[in-house]
Amino acid sequence: MIPIALKPKFNASFLQHLFALALMVLAMTLLSDKFATADNLFNVMRQISVNLCISVGMTLVILTGGIDLSVGSILAFSGAIAAGLVEWGIGITGIDAFIGFTFFGVVLAALIAGGALGWFNGLMITRFKVPPFVATLAMLTMARGFTMLYTGGFPITGLGYTFAFVGTGWWLGIPMPVWVSIGVIALFTFFMRKTKTGRYIYAVGGNEKATRLSGVNVRRVKMVVYTLAGVLSAVAGILVTARLDSAQPNAGMGYELDSIAAVVIGGTSLNGGKGSIIGTVIGALIIGVLNNGLVLLNVSPFWQQVIKGMVILLAVIIEKAGRKKD
Amino acid sequence: MINGTSHIILQAQGITKRWPGVLALDSVYFNVYAGQVNAVVGENGAGKSTLMNILSGTYTEYEGRVLLNGEEIRFKNTADAQRAGISMIHQELNLVPCLSVAENIFLGREPQTPFGTIDYREMYRQAEEILDCLQFTEDIRRPVSDLRVGRQQVVEIAKALSFDARVLIMDEPTSSLSENETTLLFKTIASLTAKGVGIVYITHKMDELTQIANRVTVLRDGRFVSESEVSDTPVEEIIRLMVGRERKDLFVKRSHPVGEKRLEARNVCLRSEEGSKHIVKDISFEAHASEVLGIYGLMGAGRTELFETIFGLHGRRGTGTLLIGDRRVMPRNPKEAIGHGIALIPEDRKTDGLVLEMDIARNIALASLDRVLKGGVLHFRGERAQAEGFRRKFDIKSHSVRQKAQELSGGNQQKVVLSKWLLTDPDILLLDEPTRGIDINAKNEIYRLIDHLAGKGMAIVVISSELPEIMAVSDRIITLCEGRLTGEFFREEFSEEKILKASLPEK
Ligand SMILES: Nc1ncnc2c1ncn2[C@@H]1O[C@H](COP(=O)(O)OP(=O)(O)OP(=O)(O)O)[C@@H](O)[C@H]1O
Numbered sequence: 089m090i091p092i093a094l095k096p097k098f099n100a101s102f103l104q105h106l107f108a109l110a111l112m113v114l115a116m117t118l119l120s121d122k123f124a125t126a127d128n129l130f131n132v133m134r135q136i137s138v139n140l141c142i143s144v145g146m147t148l149v150i151l152t153g154g155i156d157l158s159v160g161s162i163l164a165f166s167g168a169i170a171a172g173l174v175e176w177g178i179g180i181t182g183i184d185a186f187i188g189f190t191f192f193g194v195v196l197a198a199l200i201a202g203g204a205l206g207w208f209n210g211l212m213i214t215r216f217k218v219p220p221f222v223a224t225l226a227m228l229t230m231a232r233g234f235t236m237l238y239t240g241g242f243p244i245t246g247l248g249y250t251f252a253f254v255g256t257g258w259w260l261g262i263p264m265p266v267w268v269s270i271g272v273i274a275l276f277t278f279f280m281r282k283t284k285t286g287r288y289i290y291a292v293g294g295n296e297k298a299t300r301l302s303g304v305n306v307r308r309v310k311m312v313v314y315t316l317a318g319v320l321s322a323v324a325g326i327l328v329t330a331r332l333d334s335a336q337p338n339a340g341m342g343y344e345l346d347s348i349a350a351v352v353i354g355g356t357s358l359n360g361g362k363g364s365i366i367g368t369v370i371g372a373l374i375i376g377v378l379n380n381g382l383v384l385l386n387v388s389p390f391w392q393q394v395i396k397g398m399v400i401l402l403a404v405i406i407e408k409a410g411r412k413k414d
Numbered sequence: 415m416i417n418g419t420s421h422i423i424l425q426a427q428g429i430t431k432r433w434p435g436v437l438a439l440d441s442v443y444f445n446v447y448a449g450q451v452n453a454v455v456g457e458n459g460a461g462k463s464t465l466m467n468i469l470s471g472t473y474t475e476y477e478g479r480v481l482l483n484g485e486e487i488r489f490k491n492t493a494d495a496q497r498a499g500i501s502m503i504h505q506e507l508n509l510v511p512c513l514s515v516a517e518n519i520f521l522g523r524e525p526q527t528p529f530g531t532i533d534y535r536e537m538y539r540q541a542e543e544i545l546d547c548l549q550f551t552e553d554i555r556r557p558v559s560d561l562r563v564g565r566q567q568v569v570e571i572a573k574a575l576s577f578d579a580r581v582l583i584m585d586e587p588t589s590s591l592s593e594n595e596t597t598l599l600f601k602t603i604a605s606l607t608a609k610g611v612g613i614v615y616i617t618h619k620m621d622e623l624t625q626i627a628n629r630v631t632v633l634r635d636g637r638f639v640s641e642s643e644v645s646d647t648p649v650e651e652i653i654r655l656m657v658g659r660e661r662k663d664l665f666v667k668r669s670h671p672v673g674e675k676r677l678e679a680r681n682v683c684l685r686s687e688e689g690s691k692h693i694v695k696d697i698s699f700e701a702h703a704s705e706v707l708g709i710y711g712l713m714g715a716g717r718t719e720l721f722e723t724i725f726g727l728h729g730r731r732g733t734g735t736l737l738i739g740d741r742r743v744m745p746r747n748p749k750e751a752i753g754h755g756i757a758l759i760p761e762d763r764k765t766d767g768l769v770l771e772m773d774i775a776r777n778i779a780l781a782s783l784d785r786v787l788k789g790g791v792l793h794f795r796g797e798r799a800q801a802e803g804f805r806r807k808f809d810i811k812s813h814s815v816r817q818k819a820q821e822l823s824g825g826n827q828q829k830v831v832l833s834k835w836l837l838t839d840p841d842i843l844l845l846d847e848p849t850r851g852i853d854i855n856a857k858n859e860i861y862r863l864i865d866h867l868a869g870k871g872m873a874i875v876v877i878s879s880e881l882p883e884i885m886a887v888s889d890r891i892i893t894l895c896e897g898r899l900t901g902e903f904f905r906e907e908f909s910e911e912k913i914l915k916a917s918l919p920e921k
Pocket residue numbers: 089433434436437438456457458459460461462463464465505811812820821822823824825826851853
């Protein structure tokens with residue numbers, strides 16, 4: 089055994105992803121003169137920020153070897169809770185009064201609502217051994233149902249100035265939702281790299297039994313992960329609601345697909361244990377640019393779906409081919 | 415190309431294999447003679463497994479030539495090599511846990527009915543035929559995950575045999591076999607060589623060389639050192655060629671005054687998953703500071719399960735009491751056990767010991783992450799420095815502590831697991847087959863380490879299936895058989911005969 093050279097510090101597949109993204113941005117710029125305008129770019133970033141928040145949570149879940157299909161429904165539910173609390177507060181039965189909420193109170197309540205549903209997912213998975221696919225599929229429909237029940241099936245509109253600012257405002261020349269997603273990314277990159285729990289998340293996905301034998305409470309790690317995925321869906325829910333200035337009962341439908349796609353394109357293994365937040369960020373950017381570009385190019389919505397599917401396949405195939413070389 | 419009566423079937427010429435940062439093989443030569451047992455020896459990380467993976471089509475990128483019956487050949491994959499008559503039993507098991515024994519043996523080549531469905535009757539018949547020769551008595555319809563490692567190994571062997579191989583490569587096949595199973599394997603090998611099959615046999619056990627091998631090839635640090643007849647190469651010479659220097663002194667146990675009682679296990683039981691029978695029955699023993707307690711028993715005697723129960727791995731299925739210091743406990747999970755100062759070094763490093771995707775430093779830190787926290791945050795430099803210490807101490811062959819555990823040779827992986835648990839600074843150390851797959855020098859180092867740790871006051875309990883090994887390191891030995899404790903021996907009364915007898919079921 090003779091050391092020849094130190095391993096490159098940069099992950100080759102990360103650079104590959106970055107390159108794919110750059111290529112795509114370049115292609116869109118050439119194909120459409122509307123793409124590279126400030127208006128459009130900010131628009132893209134605003135759209136992506138929602139998927140980014142969800143996808144960060146999805147990354148944690150997938151890193152443990154699980155999956156969360158309920159993110160879109162939790163998004164809708166927590167968005168509705170936020171809007172409902174602004175609009176109606178909590179009525180007190182018996183007397184004609186209600187408890188009103190400040191902005192931060194509302195946000196906190198929405199995050200707790202999302203976290204609670206995620207926590208329930210975790211409980212089903214760890215205590216009752218329901219496979220993550222099934223547990224979160226059930227939550228997908230239950231949370232949607234709760235949303236319908238809470239809203240009566242109608243949008244709740246008019247959330248006031250602060251929410252409008254969060255959804256459509258700017259700070260230092262950058263849209264607020266983008267700030268939020270940057271915050272989420274920074275926080276979770278740190279969390280995954282530098283904290284014990286972050287390390288355990290990787291370990292559980294890499295080898296659950298060895299991790300348990302090392303004295304790690306695997307159940308707790310999974311509970312944390314699903315709860316955080318719920319909280320992050322709620323963050324996305326607040327962003328969506330704030331941007332539209334209204335909570336739509338059918339918001340977030342199908343969002344689990346875009347977020348799983350972002351995670352997978354970003355190089356995280358569905359078997360768990362391997363992947364990174366930054367990879368997911370690039371994955372989400374790729375998906376977002378693609379969505380936007382296809383619209384700008386007037387590709388029919390039907391074809392858009394076909395193309396998106398093909399890009400996902402392509403990304404994974406290239407990734408696998410790159411890794412196969414021993 | 416005739417040597418005595420046999421010819422060379424398979425030949426490796428000037429094989430070079432590079433990994434990122436490592437030259438695993440440097441222009442290596444190797445011959446496989448038909449009808450002979452061709453042994454390959456070398457220290458951990460010498461490149462033995464890598465070479466065999468090339469010959470069996472697992473690794474397809476290399477420099478140099480492989481000749482089959484004198485003609486150059488390049489396998490595209492393992493199936494390709496198997497068709498050419500070369501089959502390999504890997505060092506680490508490669509079975510699909512949820513498939514049955516028979517399904518594993520015929521995976522991808524299931525006998526078919528005229529309707530294109532799997533012909534289970536035929537499959538079971540063929541599987542039984544092969545397994546009978548290996549005296550495998552378990553139900554072949556059961557998933558292999560129900561079997562212990564040793565029995566799984568037998569399934570691997572059966573699988574390799576089912577290919578009608580002309581060259582059969584065995585990478586440390588006996589590392590998890592009992593003596594009985596080993597004897598059977600040797601018989602099988604003899605019948606295969608009689609049929610002209612060329613056996614490649616990798617081992618760290620020198621006595622096996624003289625027992626079955628005809629020729630021996632020595633590798634060192636990825637280079638070819640020598641090839642010779644076993645009969646005219648004394649073992650001492652082989653070892654010298656392997657390590658490139660005189661062998662260090664053999665291990666001689668120092669005796670330490672036995673200290674106070676550290677652990678008393680009382681009536682430890684483990685029920686099987688269905689709850690019907692006991693895998694571990696009413697076992698009570700004591701372990702003292704500065705004492706090495708050996709546990710000997712055949713495969714399936716419940717040794718590993720005893721450890722796992724004490725370590726809390728089986729939760730409520732395990733019952734009994736542990737007295738640790740003045741506390742009475744029964745850990746319900748490994749975390750509690752670790753909290754009581756217990757460490758368990760498991761038998762199967764791949765499934766129980768390591769997170770293969772993680773690097774050496776992270777694996778070593780995993781059970782004691784609190785040590786590398788600085789202000790609540792992981793401190794990478796500290797983590798690497800502590801791993802670097804172990805890397806040097808145990809001579810873990812790797813290009814740095816950032817190398818993935820997956821990329822290490824088997825023996826070096828074992829050293830990483832050992833490091834991980836020593837880092838937890840346990841009072842009670844449970845070692846389950848600690849030298850499995852470890853080369854001679856490193857083995858002696860581990861014995862010395864055990865001795866040293868005992869000297870520092872640790873209570874050590876060791877499981878081993880090698881009688882000479884357990885007799886060399888232990889102060890006291892208890893024997894298990896079919897989940898029960900069947901004997902206890904102090905060092906003065908050690909004798910192979912007595913210990914073996916106590917570990918055998920009464921007929
Ligand atoms: N996938 C890999 N990537 C990088 N390096 C590797 C990989 N596999 C093996 N190596 C390196 O190649 C060298 C030879 O390893 P190999 O597994 O062939 O050793 P070995 O002789 O079989 O040792 P052991 O007796 O411990 O099984 C080691 O230094 C190992 O770290």
